[in-house]
Amino acid sequence: MAERQQDILARRGHLGPYPMEALKRVDKPTIKITDNVQRPDEREHGFARVMRGEFGPVPQKEMARFVPKYPLGASFAKMTMPMASSVDGEVAPVKAPIPEDPATLSQHIKQLGYFLRADIVGICELPRYAVYSHDIQGNEVNLDHKNAIVIVVDQDYETMLGSTGDDWISGSQSFIGYSNTALISCIMADYIRKLGYPARAHHAASYQVLVVPLLLLAGIGEMSRAGIVLNPFLGTRFKAAVVTTDLPLEPDKPVDFGLQEFCRLCLKCSTECHARAIPESDKVMHNGYETWHFDAEQCAKYRVSNPHGSACGRCIKVCPFNKAEGWTHDLVRWMIKNTPFLDSFIVKMDDVWGYGKADKRHKWWFDLENVDGVLKVPDESAD
Numbered sequence: 534m535a536e537r538q539q540d541i542l543a544r545r546g547h548l549g550p551y552p553m554e555a556l557k558r559v560d561k562p563t564i565k566i567t568d569n570v571q572r573p574d575e576r577e578h579g580f581a582r583v584m585r586g587e588f589g590p591v592p593q594k595e596m597a598r599f600v601p602k603y604p605l606g607a608s609f610a611k612m613t614m615p616m617a618s619s620v621d622g623e624v625a626p627v628k629a630p631i632p633e634d635p636a637t638l639s640q641h642i643k644q645l646g647y648f649l650r651a652d653i654v655g656i657c658e659l660p661r662y663a664v665y666s667h668d669i670q671g672n673e674v675n676l677d678h679k680n681a682i683v684i685v686v687d688q689d690y691e692t693m694l695g696s697t698g699d700d701w702i703s704g705s706q707s708f709i710g711y712s713n714t715a716l717i718s719c720i721m722a723d724y725i726r727k728l729g730y731p732a733r734a735h736h737a738a739s740y741q742v743l744v745v746p747l748l749l750l751a752g753i754g755e756m757s758r759a760g761i762v763l764n765p766f767l768g769t770r771f772k773a774a775v776v777t778t779d780l781p782l783e784p785d786k787p788v789d790f791g792l793q794e795f796c797r798l799c800l801k802c803s804t805e806c807h808a809r810a811i812p813e814s815d816k817v818m819h820n821g822y823e824t825w826h827f828d829a830e831q832c833a834k835y836r837v838s839n840p841h842g843s844a845c846g847r848c849i850k851v852c853p854f855n856k857a858e859g860w861t862h863d864l865v866r867w868m869i870k871n872t873p874f875l876d877s878f879i880v881k882m883d884d885v886w887g888y889g890k891a892d893k894r895h896k897w898w899f900d901l902e903n904v905d906g907v908l909k910v911p912d913e914s915a916d
């Protein structure tokens with residue numbers, strides 16, 4: 534019996550919708566990370582500072598309504614935020630009779646993620662610097678799990694085609710990623726605990742970890758000029774949740790598909806961001822790692838106070854990696870990796886072919902705003 538279980542997925546190379554196994558794997562991420570990265574405090578991030586009024590009274594007032602002011606956003610928030618209570622629980626006292634070898638368990642957990650409709654699942658060890666020192670309520674975070682499973686869900690290409698990136702559907706695009714990853718991560722963590730191993734889910738309603746470095750280490754993508762991780766098949770058009778655990782797992786390696794050079798030449802997210810939050814300048818060292826350091830205050834203020842929509846993801850929309858699957862786009866991805874001298878040409882052609890513009894043929898949602906409990910057609914002259 535145990536022998537048959539050992540064979541599960543043992544020889545399967547490809548799992549999930551995207552050919553992640555085709556990417557070049559490297560021992561270290563393509564940005565410099567020193568041994569001196571400090572653990573951040575969750576109370577210091579942009580949204581926490583908006584809530585405390587540090588960025589002014591308007592964002593502070595708008596914070597509570599910037600997603601639910603759009604009716605679909607309200608529905609997403611209503612269903613997603615209660616999942617904060619499902620992130621952790623009791624671990625079964627007796628371990629299940631399953632193989633203990635990390636390779637088999639990793640294949641099993643990844644396939645579970647795909648069964649639950651994740652778009653990409655990756656695994657890395659959990660470094661201390663990716664664990665918040667304190668949570669948003671000021672409680673010290675004590676999390677010593679060994680491994681992290683990252684679960685990625687697309688914000689939807691079709692919807693992004695019809696959107697400007699910062700219109701009324703934007704907050705709901707975030708939340709299709711947030712709610713689906715929240716559900717997947719809570720089910721996965723609960724299942725691992727039932728197998729007899731500790732596990733905690735981390736999603737939009739309750740984090741103890743920083744997701745970006747875990748996406749990088751688990752080989753989901755490279756750090757981009759936008760300050761977040763970019764995957765070659767999805768661009769930055771995704772949200773992710775994490776399950777931290779002591780289940781024995783085999784870490785994936787980081788990837789290199791030529792993004793550092795491409796982002797150095799491509800400035801589209803920076804030019805198109807209405808808040809001017811993404812730098813045009815080169816990478817800098819920040820908290821012990823190399824990054825294009827973006828302006829969290831400007832982004833947070835814009836997303837929360839946007840009078841012409843709900844939130845913003847325009848940097849995702851305009852990125853040349855925000856493309857559908859298909860051989861032409863596969864060819865461009867191949868060129869970015871293998872012919873970096875053509876990167877500037879590719880960026881130029883992206884504009885010429887009209888990518889990054891809203892194609893109204895794909896718009897399926899109604900523009901609506903909840904004003905004092907009544908849904909209205911938004912006032913486009915508002916500023």
Ligand code: B12
Nearest residue numbers: 578579743744745746759761762772773829832833845846
């Ligand atoms: C608060 C928050 C914001 C706030 C404020 C961010 C801030 N810096 O204060 C604002 C409003 C700006 C924001 C905006 C967006 N966000 Co946001 N945000 C978060 C959140 C909840 C917390 C991040 C945090 O604590 N930052 C405070 C400190 C740590 O910031 P920092 O020192 O500048 O570090 C940043 C990076 O350098 C990196 N990082 C931190 N430590 C380390 C260590 C190493 C070694 C490395 C390489 C990187 C790294 O992570 C931080 C991200 O803000 C995370 C979820 C999470 N728990 O990680 C999502 C998250 C980072 N956001 C995400 C996304 C997608 C967005 C948006 C595109 C919105 C959208 N439409 O989807 C924009 C993009 C903005 C941008 N270009 O970066 C995704 C990113 C996924 C990805 N592709 O990598 C996350 C992971 C949410 C998720 N669950 O998927 N966000």
Ligand code: SF4
Nearest residue numbers: 806808832845847848
């Ligand atoms: S989410 Fe919007 S405001 Fe923030 S960096 Fe991206 S484009 Fe700029």
Ligand code: SF4
Nearest residue numbers: 757758796799802852
């Ligand atoms: S828009 Fe260009 S610079 Fe920005 S993340 Fe995408 S590829 Fe990099």
